[in-house]
Amino acid sequence: MSDAPPPIALAVVASSGHDDPGHPEHAGRIPAIVAALAADGWGDRLPRLNVDPATEDALARVHDRRYIDALRAAMARAPGVIDPAPTYVTPSSFDDARLSAGAAIAAVDAVLDGRARSAFALARPPGHHARHAAAMGFCLLGNVAVAARHAQSRGIGRVLIVDFDVHHGNGTQEIFVDDGSVVFVSSHERGAYPGTGALDEVGEGAGRGATVNVPLPSGAGDAAFDRVLADVVAPFAERVRPELVLVSAGFDASFRDPLAGLMVSGAGFHAATKALADIAARHAEGRIAFVLEGGYDLPALGEGVVNVVRALHRRPALAALGRSERAEPSVEALIDAVRGRHRL
């Protein structure tokens, strides 16, 4: 069938104006990904999606309108720092952040319309630390959260968000903490920024049980990711039966990343992608969209995204950067504790 939808389409937003060259979350990140894809032979083989800025109404589904107004107003005082992470803004940051959220929406639309089997919002600034009413952790607007609500506005019921960034997705968790219709699983490094994401944070009210946190020990890597996907995410998805899977895809869990201490390799991101695509195929008619979060070692960031693309095209992993030589700590007790806490 020549008209079968492509395995993956891209929504690319580089945000070259939202930049601080001395900051890890700088404007060279998206060009580095695009170059890595081209070097692996994907240059013109991946359809590009049109991206419009997220509307204020789309943003207001997850953010306080007073915060949106304050962020826009902060542009008049830019450049500056609006959160101690530090989270910087430049004069174009509000427009760039609206485009970044718009890329996540475009990825969801492509998947829901059947124009692509999956999609990846290669966009920045990232979003998963952004709170209901505050910027945080290099993040201005909650891109994946906006995308989840957008999907629901188009008739999707339950959305599963899986966040494999090395940092806890505290903003996403906060936005949906009492909502059982957007369920959230985060694996992250225990003790890393921002310090939230303990195993006993399980959601509140109607969202109780709809938040799953897996705080991994420093040094955990590919084997730990395999366990999280197979023994936590898959059985949790079996329970919630999502109609759409969204992935907060941060590549700072790489063994090369300067900001944290997990030890995932390119092959690990490839395996994780395959597991997530299998979950989407089983429950959500294959609908899955990836939204870029962190990833601050540029070669590892590029190789990570290449491995998402390769996995979705059923091509073998690229592991040119190698892997950590250190033995991984056991996560047996942790996985048992998470499964026990959530009766998985």
Ligand SMILES: [Zn+2]
């Ligand atoms: Zn991160």
